[in-house]
Amino acid sequence: MNSLKDLFHPRGIAVVGASKDPTKIGHIILKNIVEYGYKGGIYPVNPTVSEVMGLKSYPAVSTISDKVDVVVVSVPNVKVLDVIDDAGKAGVKHAVVIASGFKEVGNIELENELVRRARRYGMRVLGPNIFGYVYTPERLNATFGPRDVIPGNVAFITQSGALGIALMGSTILEGIGISAIVSVGNKSDIDDADLLEFFDEDPNTSVVLIYMEGVSDGKRFVNVASKISMRKPVVVIKSGRTEAGARAAASHTGSLAGNVLLYETAFKQGGVLSAKSVEEAFDFVKTLSWNPLPHGERVVVITNGGGAGVQASDTLADDGIHLEKPPQDFVEEVKKIVPPFASLANPVDLTGMAPEDWYYRSVKLAVQNPEIDAVLILYCHTALTSPVGVAKAVSKAIEEAGVSKPVSVAIIGGMEAYEAIRYLTSIRIPAYPTPERAAHALAAQLKYRRYREYLMKKEHLINKSS
Amino acid sequence: MVEPRQILERARSEGRLKLLEHESLKLCELYGLPVAKYGLATSEEEAVTLANDIGFPVVLKVVSPDISHKSDVGGVILGIKSSEEVRRAYNAIVSNVFTRAPGSRISGVLVQKMAQQDLEVIVGGIRDKVFGPVVMFGLGGIFVEVLKDVSFRVAPLTEADVDDMIREIKGYRVLEGYRGSPPRDLESLKKIILGLATMISDLSEIEAVDLNPVILYPQGKGALIVDARIILGG
Numbered sequence: 001m002n003s004l005k006d007l008f009h010p011r012g013i014a015v016v017g018a019s020k021d022p023t024k025i026g027h028i029i030l031k032n033i034v035e036y037g038y039k040g041g042i043y044p045v046n047p048t049v050s051e052v053m054g055l056k057s058y059p060a061v062s063t064i065s066d067k068v069d070v071v072v073v074s075v076p077n078v079k080v081l082d083v084i085d086d087a088g089k090a091g092v093k094h095a096v097v098i099a100s101g102f103k104e105v106g107n108i109e110l111e112n113e114l115v116r117r118a119r120r121y122g123m124r125v126l127g128p129n130i131f132g133y134v135y136t137p138e139r140l141n142a143t144f145g146p147r148d149v150i151p152g153n154v155a156f157i158t159q160s161g162a163l164g165i166a167l168m169g170s171t172i173l174e175g176i177g178i179s180a181i182v183s184v185g186n187k188s189d190i191d192d193a194d195l196l197e198f199f200d201e202d203p204n205t206s207v208v209l210i211y212m213e214g215v216s217d218g219k220r221f222v223n224v225a226s227k228i229s230m231r232k233p234v235v236v237i238k239s240g241r242t243e244a245g246a247r248a249a250a251s252h253t254g255s256l257a258g259n260v261l262l263y264e265t266a267f268k269q270g271g272v273l274s275a276k277s278v279e280e281a282f283d284f285v286k287t288l289s290w291n292p293l294p295h296g297e298r299v300v301v302i303t304n305g306g307g308a309g310v311q312a313s314d315t316l317a318d319d320g321i322h323l324e325k326p327p328q329d330f331v332e333e334v335k336k337i338v339p340p341f342a343s344l345a346n347p348v349d350l351t352g353m354a355p356e357d358w359y360y361r362s363v364k365l366a367v368q369n370p371e372i373d374a375v376l377i378l379y380c381h382t383a384l385t386s387p388v389g390v391a392k393a394v395s396k397a398i399e400e401a402g403v404s405k406p407v408s409v410a411i412i413g414g415m416e417a418y419e420a421i422r423y424l425t426s427i428r429i430p431a432y433p434t435p436e437r438a439a440h441a442l443a444a445q446l447k448y449r450r451y452r453e454y455l456m457k458k459e460h461l462i463n464k465s466s
Numbered sequence: 467m468v469e470p471r472q473i474l475e476r477a478r479s480e481g482r483l484k485l486l487e488h489e490s491l492k493l494c495e496l497y498g499l500p501v502a503k504y505g506l507a508t509s510e511e512e513a514v515t516l517a518n519d520i521g522f523p524v525v526l527k528v529v530s531p532d533i534s535h536k537s538d539v540g541g542v543i544l545g546i547k548s549s550e551e552v553r554r555a556y557n558a559i560v561s562n563v564f565t566r567a568p569g570s571r572i573s574g575v576l577v578q579k580m581a582q583q584d585l586e587v588i589v590g591g592i593r594d595k596v597f598g599p600v601v602m603f604g605l606g607g608i609f610v611e612v613l614k615d616v617s618f619r620v621a622p623l624t625e626a627d628v629d630d631m632i633r634e635i636k637g638y639r640v641l642e643g644y645r646g647s648p649p650r651d652l653e654s655l656k657k658i659i660l661g662l663a664t665m666i667s668d669l670s671e672i673e674a675v676d677l678n679p680v681i682l683y684p685q686g687k688g689a690l691i692v693d694a695r696i697i698l699g700g
């Protein structure tokens with residue numbers, strides 16, 4: 001088995017089924033590869049034409065004289081095996097099989113044969129039944145999804161095709177920067193665990209997001225996940241959480257061991273953060289990829305409204321994070337800013353009359369205070385202030401604090417609040433439209449910190465005993 | 467010395483997918499798990515000798531590959547305090563089974579030390595298609611039956627995993643001690659969970675295990691497996 005290095009850093013990429021017809025998938029993939037700016041060799045393979053998009057077209061992969069590490073296979077399922085033979089003989093290391101019509105429609109034998117053939121040449125298979133893959137450090141977008149993926153540090157693995165493509169678009173809308181997007185489809189060969197091993201070593205990835213229907217080797221997934229989770233957070237959206245799934249009750253234990261429960265257990269054991277929804281997963285990814293890792297769990301909440309503060313504290317409490325009194329020196333400093341009736345227990349309520357400057361000063365104090373590990377900032381749109389103004393005050397305070405600390409911001413209000421969120425997102429400060437979402441996303445980071453410590457303690461125990 | 471595999475092979479060769487109770491208990495012992503003292507009697511005399519060796523009070527249970535709910539056919543008699551009672555119980559069980567489960571094969575009668583009553587917990591294991599060997603822990607009775615307050619872990623396990631899975635159940639406070647009820651012997655519990663994880667990881671023939679109940683005594687007083695059910699893969 002070769003590693004996945006050449007899949008993500010290929011010297012050349014061939015697209016079999018590259019068509020002149022702009023409605024064909026092979027055409028769109030080639031177009032994305034060219035237009036997104038991949039710098040390696042790009043080789044359309046199509047025996048019926050001499051060029052596609054100004055690039056020379058080859059009759060077969062084996063007729064390309066330059067080094068080709070990846071072949072994207074966008075031909076009907078019945079022609080896939082021939083392409084594998086051709087590319088295999090030419091020494092291609094990875095087949096990215098876009099074609100559908102395999103296991104997902106009951107065509108198990110064809111899929112098994114695909115993997116057998118590929119193995120014969122030492123070739124690894126991504127797919128089949130996928131929309132392709134992206135790796136932004138190489139400016140490689142070999143998908144038929146949206147083109148202009150935002151480069152960043154989040155790797156996204158998806159088992160779902162249609163939802164995956166849609167979410168690819170959502171990352172652009174949500175301002176989430178991507179290192180890789182990998183459509184895994186039927187996972188005939190390359191699966192989540194293989195990819196986690198690659199992303200663990202990948203310096204361009206710091207968070208992994210997975211949309212998962214299921215895995216075939218759960219034990220290996222737990223094992224690999226618990227290794228990467230010591231360095232990088234993994235967030236999973238697991239589909240089918242309501243499936244009853246308990247087995248025939250020959251034993252008491254068996255009757256209780258539902259499929260859903262076992263996945264939840266496995267995620268916990270692997271240090272994987274489980275997200276219930278796409279929205280929640282994206283919320284988590286923002287704090288996890290934009291914030292530094294917290295050193296502890298001492299959260300201070302700064303708000304201009306009691307209600308928002310309570311909603312946030314309740315959410316944190318549900319997530320097992322209990323607010324303590326803020327450090328005395330911090331309170332003393334904030335007292336100089338706010339009116340005497342302001343409540344400075346945690347949440348720190350700047351009161352409804354708080355102007356932008358109070359946010360600026362209190363947030364800066366909180367970020368700078370060594371007794372505070374993370375800051376949750378809540379703002380309810382009032383007549384006195386503009387949301388964008390507050391957002392700018394907050395970002396200025398964070399920038400000038402001189403310390404990097406996890407933060408999460410809620411800007412609650414109408415259209416102007418939405419603009420303020422867009423502004424903060426554009427400079428990679430996690431911002432949300434409700435206090436609950438801001439609190440829950442921050443809590444995800446603290447939960448990850450607990451998982452990480454647990455995994456490190458476990459590794460220490462294992463090392464000690466061996 | 468019996469080897470774990472010999473027990474499994476014997477069951478297999480006799481076409482049984484469920485181990486007999488004394489076989490299950492033996493397997494537990496071979497993995498260092500604490501079981502209530504027991505022996506298999508095939509005659510009234512043997513039952514009396516065993517009971518005197520084990521010490522009263524004892525329980526007598528029918529052992530049969532054809533009966534899974536022993537109490538329903540009058541196959542279990544508790545609280546036996548003398549040799550005379552053993553004789554009566556032995557004969558009562560045999561005749562109960564003859565009349566209420568006619569045609570059932572009787573492998574013998576299990577004579578088992580009647581464990582002192584205390585907090586009951588359940589420890590279990592299954593072999594899952596996706597995750598392989600998985601272990602489960604929960605408090606007994608309504609906690610598991612109604613509230614399904616159990617925790618699972620995928621094997622192999624470290625002590626840290628076991629600590630975590632014990633603390634994870636909602637009823638954990640019951641184990642810590644509350645309102646005059648003492649804290650429980652969690653070290654013994656941990657050993658049972660780890661031992662069971664090793665057993666199902668070692669023996670790929672095992673499909674499921676229920677150790678139910680396990681009596682968990684106060685700290686320093688240990689734990690005892692009273693009933694073990696082990697099912698093999700088909």
